[in-house]
Amino acid sequence: MPGSVAEQADWTGHVARIRDAADQAAFAELFLHFAPRVKAFLMRSGANETLAEECAQEVMATLWHKAHMFDPTRASVATWVFTIARNRKVDMLRKQRRPEPEDLPWGPEPEPEQAEVMARQQESERLAGALATLPEKQRALVEAAYFGDLSHSEIAATTGLPLGTIKSRLRLALDRLRHEMKGVTR
Amino acid sequence: MSVRHRIPDEILAEYAAGDLAEAFGLVVASHVSLCTESRERLEEIEAVGGAILEDVEAEPMGAGSLEATLAKIADGPPPEAPLTFSSTDAGTYILPKPIRDYIGGDVESVKWRSVGMGVKQAILPTSPEATARLLYIPAGCEMPDHGHRGMEMTVVLQGAFLDGEDRFGRGDVEVADEDLAHMPVADVGEDCICLAAADAPLRFSGLLPRLFQPFLKI
Ligand SMILES: [Zn+2]
Ligand SMILES: [Zn+2]
Structure with a gap:
């Protein structure tokens, strides 16, 4: 089920229900799905369990407060949650400021273009499929690059592979x- | 245009994952603010992060975590950082917004320090793993010939610089590493302003720049 077009369409609807109706039932379902994933992400990034639990809660609270900022024509709910969790990680684990690109002057439209929302969902579907068929070595590397507190040179040090090899494999x-x-x- | 003018995907991925040092992140954010194509690539690379999040082995939340979160929500949102600048008139600024946020204004607010030969610099306050400096290089002026002990990323904000066969204009990025020794020259016509981030001191070939090194703090 996770990753299916039907379910992701539903997640988009869940965020809209939080935005329009402060719907706690919709939030509870999103929480059940995403909070444990965010917690796993933060723990793999080096947070201990207590801190990861606390920050996963904060990430989900941010999702509630920023529901009006979510634009389903630009990202899936999973991608949006990932970016919120990532920002929390930079702030909390790396204790750095995160320079963000300038926001484009467009904002989420009140009635997002359904065709565009569908196109994003189909992209997520294709992406999930592509990730599942990636050769094991490449897949492990991609996962380590996103999940895990390792810079590419640290991955090179732990795997014993030259940094150039890491970079070109990841690029491929x-x-x-x-x-x-x-x-x-x- | 050569691919050297863009940021490689694996660096965008480090930025997307939140693992890139702040100074390099500032170069990436500046470049993405000026380059629609890289913005799209970054969004695709963030989508990979979303797909991995969907797929990860979940870590069960503690008992009562949903209730605790709803209580946090009831307490209201955390205070937003105040927006210092309107983002609607990007074209009227020389420095992209990520840099203006560090300076507190555009070029006229930069506290330049002269480093000789008309070159000026300003170091921006970032985390210590890498240094970010704004450089002001008069048109036609050479930067000292140097090699690198780590990574150096430079984004052009005004004018252009030439490096061997390549010309880097506003928004373009040059990524240099241990394998590259170079001598960038500001293009004639306009003074060049760029942001350079490096994670190790540069290696100078000539004697004179080496003497200057402690003073330049590079
Ligand atoms: Zn080019
Ligand atoms: Zn250099």
């Missing part, structure tokens, strides 16, 4: 994922 994997996500045959 990302290139493949991005192309399959866009439905571009290569």
Whole structure:
């Protein structure tokens, strides 16, 4: 079920219900699905369990407060949650400021273009498929790059592979994922 | 345009994952603010993060965590950082917004320090793993010939610089590492302003720049 188009369409609806009706039941379902994943992400990034639990709660509270900022034509709910969790990690674990790109002057529209929302959902679907078929070595590397408190040179040190190899493998994997996500045959 | 003018995917991934040192993050955020194509690539690379989040082995939340979260929500949102600048008139600024946030204004607010030969610099306060400096290089002026002990990323904000065969204009990024020794030259026509981030002191080939090194703090 997770990752299916039907469920993701539903997650988008859940965020809309939080935004429009402060719907606690919708929030509870999102919480059940995403909070344990955010907690896992933070623990793999080096947080102990207590801290990860606390921060996962904060990330989910942020999701509630920023529901009006979510734009389903630009990202899936999973991607949006990932970016909120990532920002919390930089702030809390790395204790750094995170420079963010300038926001484009567009904001979420009151009635998002359904075709665009569907296109994003199909991309997420294709991406999940591509991730599942990635060769094991590439897949492990992609996971370590996103999840885990390792810079690429630290990954190189722990795997014993040259940094150049790490970078080119990761670049290949990302290139493949991005192309399959866009439905571009290569 | 050569691919050297863009930020490689694996660096965007480090930024997307929140693992890139703040100074390099500032270069990435500045470049993405000026380059629509890289903004799209970054969004795709963040989508990979979302797909991995969907797929990860979940870690059960503690008992009563939902109730605790709802209580946090009832306490209201955390205070938002005040927005210092309107983001609607990006074209009227030289420094992109991520840098203006560090300076507290545009170029006229930068506290430059002269480092000789007309070159000026300002070091921005970032985390210590890497240094971010704004550089002001008069048109046609050479930067000292140097190699690198780590990574150096430079984004051009005004004017352009030439490095061998390559020309880097506003928004373009040059990524240099141990394998590259170079001598960037500001293009004639306009003084060049760029943001350079490096995670190790540069290695100078000539004697004179080496003497200057402690003073330049590079
Ligand atoms: Zn180019
Ligand atoms: Zn250099």
